[in-house]
Amino acid sequence: MTDAAQLTKLIEPEVTRLGFDLVRVSLSGTKYVSLQVMAEDPKTGQLTLDECATISRALSAMLDETDPIEDEYRLEVSSPGIDRPLTRAKDWTDWAGHEAKIALSEAIDGRKRFFGIVKGLDGDTALIEVDDAEIRLPLSLIQSAKLTLTDELIKASKPLSSEGADDIIEEKE
Known part of the structure; x- marks a missing residue:
């Protein structure tokens, strides 16, 4: 499974379980693959470094268990930032x-x-x-x-x- 939409279906419940909203999931690169997960605290619209680490640890464990990406990849968890992408209807x-x-x-x-x-x-x-x-x-x-x-x-x-x-x-x- 290397489709961002399928990865989103796998990742979103875990991010939600942790109390955060998923903003975007993207998979980029061919030789060096990056799985980018952007999330936010619904109360602030941002993430702290500690919150990024919490999400990263939980997703790493879940992704290691389900192994949805065939090749090696790097997981990147971030806040949407000020000039955020508009990815959801809301x-x-x-x-x-x-x-x-x-x-x-x-x-x-x-x-x-x-x-x-x-x-x-x-x-x-x-x-x-x-x-x-x-x-x-x-x-x-x-x-x-x-x-x-x-x-x-x-x-x-x-x-x-x-x-x-x-x-x-x-x-x-």
């Missing part, structure tokens, strides 16, 4: 008002790439505003979508901890 409502880059698998009105403001979700259709026009993008055609790093997004994404920030500022002064 992401389109959670991140409404922020800028995003979207790539489609098939063209709509001759375009496969869009850059605009996320406006929400209407059923199975993501809504974005591009040049003062609302564009409807079927979720089934979205190949990739990612928030764009802006000052507004930084303000909306509260850090889990500012511990040590005062020390860094004092060192620079």
Whole structure:
């Protein structure tokens, strides 16, 4: 099993059991394969380093037992970060008002790439505003979508901890 969708079905219950939400599973590389698992704490939308380690240990044990990937691979567990991918239907409502880059698998009105403001979700259709026009993008055609790093997004994404920030500022002064 080297399909991301099948791996997601295997990984998601384990991540959920640990109290986290799965954001994305991807398998990349041919010579050196990486299994990338992106998750978040539903309360914060982020993960701490300790939470990444907890997920990694649990997934490593489960993947060693089920052995779904034929070749050697490297497991990477991470938080989605500030400029997170939009992979789930709920992401389109959670991140409404922020800028995003979207790539489609098939063209709509001759375009496969869009850059605009996320406006929400209407059923199975993501809504974005591009040049003062609302564009409807079927979720089934979205190949990739990612928030764009802006000052507004930084303000909306509260850090889990500012511990040590005062020390860094004092060192620079």
